[in-house]
Amino acid sequence: MTNNSITPIKVAHVLAGANQGGAENFYTRLVCELAAEKEFVQYAFTRAHKIRQHAFAAANVEMHAFKFGSLVHFIDHYKYRKALKSIKPDIVMTYMNRATSLTPAGDYKLVARLGHYYDIKYYKHCDYWVGITKGICDYLINSGLPAHRVVHIPNFVNETASESIARESFSTPAGVPILFALGRLHTHKGFDILLKALAKIDTDAVLWLAGDGPEKESLQQLANQLGITERVRFLGWQSDVNALMQTADLFICPSRHEGLGSIIIEAWFNKCPMIATASQGPSELITDQKNGLVTPIDDVTALASAIKTLLANPNQAKQLAEHGYLEYQQKYSRDRIIEQYKDFFKLITQ
Incomplete structure (x- = not known):
């Protein structure tokens, strides 16, 4: 009998951002929405944050919490890299400067997602780059990154239906x-x-x-x-x-x-x-x-x-x-x- 099962693609998402913010909210939204797609398995590597943890738990996303601090937190950095390697991801997608700079190249495709015109020095070791606007993609290409590895994918918003609140x-x-x-x-x-x-x-x-x-x-x-x-x-x-x-x-x-x-x-x-x-x-x-x-x-x-x-x-x-x-x-x-x-x-x- 032929086995028609397909091995899911493992994607690790890495964010070292604040508790709240546009990039942080989209990170949580994207990981949870992708978790509903059966061809993939999502993993979240981020700082501990109750709202984010609850969202990932509800979406059955395995979350790993780290400090993602400065150089003095080298033990935490080591533990992060060890945990990342242990899940054997096919893709690692990083969000913003710190997460990208702390994530080494490895036996996976390293993708940096950029939501702003960040300093390119943090991103040169990546394999692919996702720019959320055409302007950011142009900036990446003009900075010397290979055009065929720069991809434009915008954001989407929380489409949960909401009712207006009292104007008072x-x-x-x-x-x-x-x-x-x-x-x-x-x-x-x-x-x-x-x-x-x-x-x-x-x-x-x-x-x-x-x-x-x-x-x-x-x-x-x-x-x-x-x-x-x-x-x-x-x-x-x-x-x-x-x-x-x-x-x-x-x-x-x-x-x-x-x-x-x-x-x-x-x-x-x-x-x-x-x-x-x-x-x-x-x-x-x-x-x-x-x-x-x-x-x-x-x-x-x-x-x-x-x-x-x-x-x-x-x-x-x-x-x-x-x-x-x-x-x-x-x-x-x-x-x-x-x-x-x-x-x-x-x-x-x-």
């Missing part, structure tokens, strides 16, 4: 427009520009700002200086972004630097009208005036004007959102991206 949540006054922004509170994200733009708008709109990071205190101080403290809600990290997107009137991405900007496709998926600055990822994804509005980086006046325009023209905002949703379904849906990863993994292990 977070002590928001009834009947006011709600602006929503999300991301690590870092200078790269340009939230200071958004606060200044909000201060220029003659409206009672309230900003829901979700996320945390090193700039939180300075942003709170800036809101106070601008006299808009009562119009800004610092929400911290939120687990159900879809619900917030579906509640808000506008989503704003004021970044100075943004790789893909998964938040862009999250807004599209949730049909939330969007304004973004012309940083790397958003300017590649968005067609201005069709599926979003694009303003120059660090231009407070232009951002304020775009916000006022869409708040005053809800039909235009709705049309942008509809076109954005269509863009998501055509290019960034979960099924499309998972198929691209499956095809890629099969190709490099043939």
Whole structure:
């Protein structure tokens, strides 16, 4: 009798990131979604984090926790490499600088996934490189990496159905427009520009700002200086972004630097009208005036004007959102991206 069973492809995913963040959330999402594909077995190597551990346990993903610290943690580094070798992976996919630099070449295909324009020195020892935007792929090729080993695969978002929440949540006054922004509170994200733009708008709109990071205190101080403290809600990290997107009137991405900007496709998926600055990822994804509005980086006046325009023209905002949703379904849906990863993994292990 012929044995028609196929040996699954073993894929180890390695992340040494923070507890929360866009890359960290996508890492968890991708590993769990790939775990449902029977041609593969997924393994997660990452720092201990309760939410991530629960997600992997629910998806039957074997997780290995390590510190992924600095050079003084050389014993932890040794244990990580030993554990990685013990599972005999066919593919190891690393996420961001530290995980990649700590992962040696081996008897597997080493794939680096890049969500930003990282220093190429951490990635030269890899066999393949996945860039989540065409711009990142061009950067990798222009940096001297072989073009035939650079692959473009975008992100997808959490497609779990969510209902909008009460607009009066977070002590928001009834009947006011709600602006929503999300991301690590870092200078790269340009939230200071958004606060200044909000201060220029003659409206009672309230900003829901979700996320945390090193700039939180300075942003709170800036809101106070601008006299808009009562119009800004610092929400911290939120687990159900879809619900917030579906509640808000506008989503704003004021970044100075943004790789893909998964938040862009999250807004599209949730049909939330969007304004973004012309940083790397958003300017590649968005067609201005069709599926979003694009303003120059660090231009407070232009951002304020775009916000006022869409708040005053809800039909235009709705049309942008509809076109954005269509863009998501055509290019960034979960099924499309998972198929691209499956095809890629099969190709490099043939």
